[in-house]
Amino acid sequence: MAQAEAPWRDDAPHILVVDDDTRLRRLLKRYLTDNGYIASTAQDAADARALMRGLVFDLLVVDVMMPGDSGLVFTARLRETSDVPVLLLTARGEAEDRIAGLESGADDYLPKPFEPRELLLRIGTILRRTQGAASKQPLTLGRWTVDLARGELVARDERIRLTSGELALLRILANNPRKGFSRTALAEATGAGQERSIDVQITRLRRKIEQDARTPRYLQTVRGVGYALVPD
Numbered sequence: 025m026a027q028a029e030a031p032w033r034d035d036a037p038h039i040l041v042v043d044d045d046t047r048l049r050r051l052l053k054r055y056l057t058d059n060g061y062i063a064s065t066a067q068d069a070a071d072a073r074a075l076m077r078g079l080v081f082d083l084l085v086v087d088v089m090m091p092g093d094s095g096l097v098f099t100a101r102l103r104e105t106s107d108v109p110v111l112l113l114t115a116r117g118e119a120e121d122r123i124a125g126l127e128s129g130a131d132d133y134l135p136k137p138f139e140p141r142e143l144l145l146r147i148g149t150i151l152r153r154t155q156g157a158a159s160k161q162p163l164t165l166g167r168w169t170v171d172l173a174r175g176e177l178v179a180r181d182e183r184i185r186l187t188s189g190e191l192a193l194l195r196i197l198a199n200n201p202r203k204g205f206s207r208t209a210l211a212e213a214t215g216a217g218q219e220r221s222i223d224v225q226i227t228r229l230r231r232k233i234e235q236d237a238r239t240p241r242y243l244q245t246v247r248g249v250g251y252a253l254v255p256d
Contacts, residue, residue, distance in 0.1 A: 037082040037151055038062040042072045042098070043113065044090045052085065055140050061147075069093035077192045077215055080172050080199070081108055083150060085143070088114035088125065096128045103129035105196050105205065105213040109150045113138075163198050164256045165233050165242045170198060177232060184232050189216065193225045197243075197253035204246035226251055 039061050041052045049065040056063040064079065066072035068090050084102075088095035099110050112125045115136045125133040131150050134143060163170040168177045175191045177184040186194065192214040197205065207219035216222055230237040246252050
C-alpha cells in the first residue's frame with residue numbers, strides 16, 4: 025500500500041517513488057528523507073494514482089518495469105492531465121529505451137544500478153529547471169488563496185475546507201492553469217467515475233470560489249472541451 029512520510033517541512037519538495045521493489049522503495053524513501061526531501065512511496069501505477077488524488081508532488085521517480093501499467097504507460101497517461109516532473113528508473117540503458125522514456129513525457133532517465141548520489145543530483149537538476157520563481161507564487165482566485173497542501177480556501181479572516189473530490193479536481197486544474205480538460209479526462213484523473221460527478225464538483229467549487237457562480241470568472245467552461253481554471 026502507499027505510504028506517506030509525516031510530519032514534514034512545508035517548504036521541502038515532495039517526491040513520490042513508484043517501484044514494485046519493496047526493498048528499493050524503502051531505501052530510496054529513507055535516503056531522500058535523510059537528504060531533506062519529503063518522500064512517499066507507491067508499489068505500482070494504480071497505487072501512485074490513488075496517492076496523487078489526495079497529495080501534490082514536486083517530482084516522481086518511476087520504475088519502467090512494473091506489473092500492470094509500465095512506467096512508460098503511466099508517464100504517458102499522466103501527461104494528459106499533469107506536468108509534474110518524472111524521472112524514470114530502468115534496468116535497461118540502451119539508447120532506444122532512453123528515447124522511449126523521453127517520448128513518453130519523462131524529464132530524465134536513470135539506468136539501474138545507479139549511485140544514490142547521482143539520483144540526488146538529477147532530482148536537484150530537474151527541480152531547479154521546473155520550479156522557477158513563478159511556481160512559488162501562491163494561487164489566487166479573487167479574494168481567495170488556494171492552499172492545496174491543506175485542502176483549503178484562505179481569505180484574510182476566513183477558511184473554507186474543500187471536500188476530497190473538490191480538492192482532487194482543483195489540484196489537476198491548478199497544476200495546468202488555463203488548460204481546458206474534458207469531463208472524461210477529469211473523471212478518470214480524479215477517480216470520480218462519471219462525467220456528471222465532475223459537473224457537480226465544478227458547481228460546488230464555483231459556489232465557494234466565485235463572486236457570482238452563474239457568471240464564473242475563475243472556473244470557466246471551455247466550449248466544446250470542458251473546464252479550465254483561470255487564476256489571477
